[in-house]
Amino acid sequence: MKEDSIKASLVKTRDGSFTLHHPLIGATYHSTHGAVQESMHVFIEQGLFFVAERQKQIKILEMGFGSGLNALLSRLTTESRLPKHHLFYEGIEAYPLALETIAAYPLPPELSVWQTAFMELHQSPWGQAFSWGRQMIVKKHCCQWQAFWASYTFDLIYYDAFAPSAQPELWDAASVQKLHALTHPGSVVVTYCAQGAFKRLLKATGFQVEALPGAPGKREMTRAVRL
Ligand SMILES: C[S@@+](CC[C@H](N)C(=O)[O-])C[C@H]1O[C@@H](n2cnc3c(N)ncnc32)[C@H](O)[C@@H]1O
Structure with a gap:
């Protein structure tokens, strides 16, 4: 897949942090109520900490790597609050952001010390695993979710696709089958989305849904x- 880069515009959200607006899909990357707040609540508090209680090595897959904010929050949370944990973090992205968009993306003041690490994350090559900090190995995949495959399964999936209203094809039975195929019993999928049809598909495919x-x-x- 060609790594065309997307130039996305900045949108300030209500917690003071910024998100981006995808020019082709016409959706924002995070909740306009608060980008960092949403990522921390959904993916870190309800996903990473939930799985970290039972295991110290965690294979994470993020569908919709986007700005890399979830990866950054996973790293800083692990380094500050989970000193004995190690993350193997893979991210899937069909529309990589232009480096100039990333360079102009203002991290909140409390995260500004991570600016260099954030750029390293984005400058790293696609398709190659690399150590990012002491506790994290990252591999970014430039491909469509529909085309992604792995010969192993993940402990935790951050399912961060655009909303069903913008991209219904990412919330259909085929996507849920793929979530099933990429997980093992006990694996956890977290998403900000609470759509009834998606939850029914998860239940019907073999997930316990909360x-x-x-x-x-x-x-x-x-x-x-x-x-
Ligand atoms: C809600 S945003 C993700 C935000 C991201 N997690 C972040 O923290 O910035 C959805 C992401 O999915 C990507 N995307 C859209 N369609 C895709 C597809 N079919 N396969 C893979 N990625 C896709 C978009 O380009 C966007 O980066």
Whole structure:
């Protein structure tokens, strides 16, 4: 797949952090109620910490790598609060962001010390695993979710696709079958999305589904554990 780069515009969200607007799909990368707040709540608090309670080596797959904010929050959380954990983090992205967009993406002041690491994450080549900090190995895949495959399974999936209203094809039965194929019993899938049809598909495909309180501005989010 050709690594065309997307120039996305900045949008300030209500917690003061910024998100981006995808020019082709016409959607924002995070909740406009608060980008960092949403990522911390959905992926870190309800995903990473949940799995970290039972294991110290965690294979994470992120569908929709985007700005790399979830990867950055995973790294800083692991380094500050999970000193004995190691993450093997893979991210899938069909529309890589232009480096100039990333360079202009303002991290919140409390994350500004991570600016160099953030650029390293984005400058690293696609398709090659690399050590990113003491506790994390990262591999970014430039491909469509629909074309992604792995010969092993993941402990935790951050399912961070654009909303079903923007990209219904990423929330259909084929996508849920793929989530099943990329996980093992006990694996966890977290997403900000609480759509009923998606949750029914997860249940029908062999996941136990929990509706948890959503990030500020959203009533619910979804956590699914593979049976
Ligand atoms: C909600 S945004 C993800 C935000 C990201 N996790 C972040 O923290 O910035 C959805 C992402 O999925 C990507 N995407 C859209 N369609 C895709 C597809 N079919 N396969 C892989 N990635 C896709 C978009 O380019 C975008 O980066």
